[in-house]
Amino acid sequence: MLEKVIDILSEFTMLGKDKMSEQSSLVIDLGLNSLDVINVVVAFEEEFNIEIPDQKIKDLATVGDIVSYLKTYV
Numbered sequence: 001m002l003e004k005v006i007d008i009l010s011e012f013t014m015l016g017k018d019k020m021s022e023q024s025s026l027v028i029d030l031g032l033n034s035l036d037v038i039n040v041v042v043a044f045e046e047e048f049n050i051e052i053p054d055q056k057i058k059d060l061a062t063v064g065d066i067v068s069y070l071k072t073y074v
Contacts, residue, residue: 005066008043012036022064048074 006020013030026032032040037060041052044066050073052060060066 001067001071002063004047005044005063005070008047009040009063009066011043012040020063022062022067024063025061026063027061044070050074 002022006017009020009026009030010017012032013036015024015030020030024030026037026040037057041057041060044050045052048070050070052069056069060069
């Protein structure tokens with residue numbers, strides 16, 4: 001799951017896949033802005049055929065947060 005999450009995130013950042021880990025912050029480490037985060041969420045919704053509620057998006061601060069969420073709901 002982690003590898004798939006990193007693959008998707010790599011489309012939205014200039015940071016190389018080898019520099020990403022579960023502890024990487026979407027905003028601080030990957031340099032995503034709020035619009036980027038929304039686009040990332042949409043990409044995960046499409047890839048995994050799920051809907052991530054708006055109130056949950058603020059809880060997805062790191063790569064690991066996304067992995068945990070997807071493991072729970074996919």
